[in-house]
Amino acid sequence: MARGAEFAGLGGGGAADVAETLCDHCGLPVPRGLINAGATHQFCCHGCGAAYEIIHACDLGRYYALRDATEARASKGTGSKYAEFDDPTFHSLYVRSLPGGLESIELFVEGVHCAACVWLVERLPRVVPGVIEARLELRRAMVRLTWDPTRVRLSRVARDLDRLGYPPHAARERNQREARRREDRASLIRIGIAGACAGNVMLLALALYAGLFDGMEPEYLSLFRWTSMAISGISVLWPGRVFLRGAIASLRARAIRLDVPISLGLVAGLAWSVVSTVRGVGEVYFDSLSVLVFALLVGRWVQQRQQRWASDSLEMLYSLTPSRARVWEMGATREVPIEAVALDQIVLVRSGESFPVDGEVVRGESAMDQSLLTGEPLPVRITAGNAVAAGAVNVGGEVLVRVLATGEQTRVGRLMRLVEDATQQRAPIVKLADRIAGRFVVAMIALAVVTVAIWWPTGPERAIEHAAALLIVACPCALGLATPLAVSVAIGRAARRGMLLKGGEPIQALDRPGIILLDKTGTITEGRMRLLEWHGDASIGALVAVIEHASAHPVARAIVEGLGGGVSAEASEVAFTPSGGTGRVDGKRIAVGSAAFVRASARSELPWVRQVECDAVGAGHTPVLVALDGTVVGVAIVGDAIRAEASEAIGRLRAGGWRVGVLSGDHPRAVEVIGKRLGFDGALTFGGCDPEAKLRVVREHMRSGPVVMVGDGVNDAAALAAATVGIAVHGGAEASMAAADVYLGSPGLLPVLELIGASRQTMRVIRRNLGFSLFYNVLAAALAIAGVLNPLIAAILMPISSLTVLASSVRVRTFGGHSCL
Amino acid sequence: MSVIYIVMPIAFVLAAIAVIAFVWAAKQGQFDDLDTPSLRVVTDEDQRPAAGGKGIGVD
Known part of the structure; x- marks a missing residue:
């Protein structure tokens, strides 16, 4: 999920236990029960083993050298067939045909983080013949695939991506994405034009300032002024239009935003300078104006990029809800896109898959892990007649489910809607700069009035000139940059810290x-079950682990991890129900499971068992009882450790x-x-x-x-x-x-x-930035009121204030080491 | 100094060309993704297959 950032990985437990065997693919510790003593490579799960195999078979071993040493991520290939990716409905919704018989699609892929992921995903043409090109956009985790449909099917490509540990999803909401992309490009173009205008006006201004000291022929003076006017007119009225529009909109909404003082300065400055140019006397501020537009647009772009990220990820939600189902008809199944599933149809859900729909079990017995939906870590038993929810994972056997709701009607669909609504309804945090803006406008206008009043006795022309100068230099340029700069530096540093x-x-x-x-x-x-305590004989524990090895239930996994590895005995006659299992190891009959399950078949129990069991329940843990040949002899306490x-x-x-x-x-x-x-x-x-x-x-x-x-x-x-x-x-x-x-x-x-x-530290920087920029504004305003401000001083003062803010933002060390709470 | 009447228009034409080139590049989507290419360049040691040709900016 991490776009644009490498991750400080799972530092956790690894360092303490040096003797741990680490997975050759993801670097996570391999559970004791899964260590294969005979093999050269060890894997923490089947998915990692498969991914490792593909990577080496395709001669892409460099992946392991490229990725960050701290990066650790288990390959959780879903093992799905992705047959719906070949369905005509899916095709018409998401696939785009290219000239030359090629096809292209945008897929959202899970689990891409770093340079190595980019490298591996983009080597897809080597892994799957027939794929022409794969381009990954890390920031949005979006891969654009181009493939030749005559040589390879999309489902095959999707399966390989999945096996590499990057499960793909069709990226929905294409139109919205296109619109946003156009908008991003437009704001970049505005910056480009404003930058070019600012550069050229500054060159002309340089000549004009040189003329201040050495004198200048009136012919050239007026040529330069008129040219400057034309260029900065373009700048203010075309790229700078966004500020004027924003100001009008915020005045209509009766909420003063930073756009208002900015527009005030721009309009006053442009009007005065145009009048001066036409009349041929008075000062012009074209250079300051066009630099102002440029700098402010850059600040706004930085800010926009931060917000874009937020809306991108919301749209990802829809790409993640289940997209396919296996419909069961007359004894045969076929995979279809979720859009094609109708109510009352029967779908087949295999072990390890998520339920694609809300429904009711009609045949089969299994357990359902709803931790994703409810947070409840223990799977619940389901059998015919029980309700299941889309998004929950089937952790037991195969079941047939009658469809009661699909898509947005499902519980998970409604949940997504809830998330979306909550996001939209949330009152935005008023930006500090916008909060200041209101007072700023009042101060600017008041000072302008004061200036006019002071200079009125010397003639209206001079009074207006000084007031116009004041409005230009008071334009809160540095103020507009102060927050976005500090924030984007903090965001960048934070990304590096994961x-x-x-x-x-x-x-x-x-x-x-x-x-x-x-x-x-x-x-x-x-967040996962672990064996916390084992009460009983260690040798019995090892036998229990042998039995539990056959189950995928989280409690069983925890017991295998905690007790396994000691005995290499084979279990026979193993049978599991969702509440426990029985089997025969070393000739002894063992039952393991919930208290009710084990006691149902046990004839006697050791005296301390009940006390241990009660204590475990009291502490909020799960006791698992073990019976050996009909006597309860052990209690494994499993729980989610703090x-x-x-x-x-x-x-x-x-x-x-x-x-x-x-x-x-x-x-x-x-x-x-x-x-x-x-x-x-x-x-x-x-x-x-x-x-x-x-x-x-x-x-x-x-x-x-x-x-x-x-x-x-x-x-x-x-x-x-x-x-x-x-x-x-x-x-x-x-x-x-x-x-x-x-x-x-x-x-x-x-x-x-x-x-x-780090947030508190960043806010200190922002406040300091605001202080700096206000200081410069006050200084410039004082000079303007005193009547000593000329365009040259304005042109020097303004960039200095912006540079101070920039330096102050970059220099600070947020997200550096320890927290300063 | 009247050379300025020739030099200045030339300068503006050149600047306009640069701006037009930038606008064209932005519309082509050259600046859409600013993060991945920087990672790509350090790992691009092998030749990517030449087949197919244009895949970027198909829209």
Whole structure:
């Protein structure tokens, strides 16, 4: 997801445990149960192994040398067939035909971050014969593919991208994207024209200033003035039109924005200079005017680019919702685009896939992981008659589902709508510069009136001349640059530290402490199941791991990771239900699973079992019972461990004046337990929240002040979008990143602290910048009132003020090292 | 000094050509993506296949 930035990777656990085996593809630790002692290369998952194989088979091994050493990302190939990419409906929607029989499409790809990703994706013609060209735009994670349909099918290309670890999605909203691209180009063209005008007027002005000292023939003087007038007229009236329009619009809306004082200066300056030129006497300010237009347009462009990023990622949401389904008809299946699925049809969902629709199970038994939607980390059992939700993952066996809702009617579709609405409804943070603008206009006009009044006795002409000079030099050029420059420097530095900021608003909002709400799973905790304790004999533990090896259930994975590797025994007669499994290892019959499941088949149990079980439930963890030949002899306590740094980080946030709370979809009791342990504000501890409830809580608290929301799931997306600042943390769902204002590339809460510290520092820079630019404006205004200002002084003073602001923005060290909270 | 009447128009014509070239390039989409090319240049050690030709700026 990281466009334009390399990521400080998953620094976490690796360093402490030197003996860990690392995956040859992604560099993450390989779970003990998966280490293949005989192989030369070790992989943490099947996807990584497949990606490694392709990369080497195509002689692209340089990828591993190119990418950042700290970069770590598991290849999570989805293993989908992408058959819908060959469907005619899909074709007519997204594919563009090129002359010469070639075809082209824009695909949004997940997981592209850095130079190595660009390199690998663009080598696609080598991996898949028939692909002519692949161009990746890193910032928007958009790849433009050109291929020859007679030699390769699009589904094949998509599968290979997927296997490399970059699952592709069709990029929707093409028209909007085109419109935005045109707009971007137009503003760049405006800058180009304004720059050319400014350069040429400055050359002429140089000649005019030289003439001030050495004298100049009137013929040439008037030639230069008229030419300057023509060029800067073009500059102010063509590229500079955006300011005039903005000023008119903001006057109509009765909200003074920075455009108003800018336009005031531009119009007054141009009018006075034109009058002087036509009359042949008086001063002209053409050079200052055209430089002003140029500098302001650059500042505006910088700002626009920051905001563009935010809207781009919202559109990504739609590309991520499931795009295909396997329709089951008369005993056979075919893959179709999601648009072609009708109500009451039956779709087949395999293990490991997400449900494409909302529906009802008609056949099969499985478990559904809805953590993406609800934040609940444990899969729930589903069987015929149970409802399933689009976006949830099928982690058990194959099921057939009758379609009850598709597309925007599904729960996830409605959630996306919620996110979109929340984004649009959110009151924008008033920009500091715009807040100043109102007072600025009043001051400018008042000073102009004072100037006229002072100089009136010496004649109206001189009074107006001095007032015009005042309006030009008071034009808040540096003021317009102060915020965008400091903010874009901060955004660039943050990106290098692995934090993506989608604009300057978060920086402004994080300056003052308010309420900060944390999601539990994945933010405060590690977000995955881990074996916390094992009560029982170690040798029995090893046998349990052998059985659990056969299950994909997260609890089983946790047990394999924690207890596995000791025994190389084979399990037989293994059978799993969603609440547990049974099997035979070393001649012993073992049952492992939930308390109810294991006790149903056990005849007796060791005396301490019940106490351990109660303690685990009390602490909010999941106890897994183990029975050996009909006697309960062991308890594995599995849970989502609290991050090591959570307690310290929360303490420091509190010390900084923040009110820290937790907002989770988990069971209220589990949330309460964690809340007590970490000492959260009792009034700010919310458990059992569905996405709508999270949104409601955030909205409620925003009435009394700014709310910062930190989360990672789709279930947090709406709350993230609605909050004053939404922060998505590492490893979260793509949807939450799209909805949030900030994405943190390294896990845990410490980056949140760093972000807050750096934001405060950036705001200090912005205030300093505003101070500088106001100082210059006041100085220039004083000179104008005193009547000693001439165009030469104006031409020197104005760039100096802008350069000061520039230097002050670049020099500062934000996002450097430690947080200064 | 009357040479200025010849030199100045020439200068403006040259400047106009530069501006027109810039506008053309911007409309072609040369400045659409300012991040990726800088990464591409350090890794472009091999010849990309010549087949197909124009893929950029097809719109």
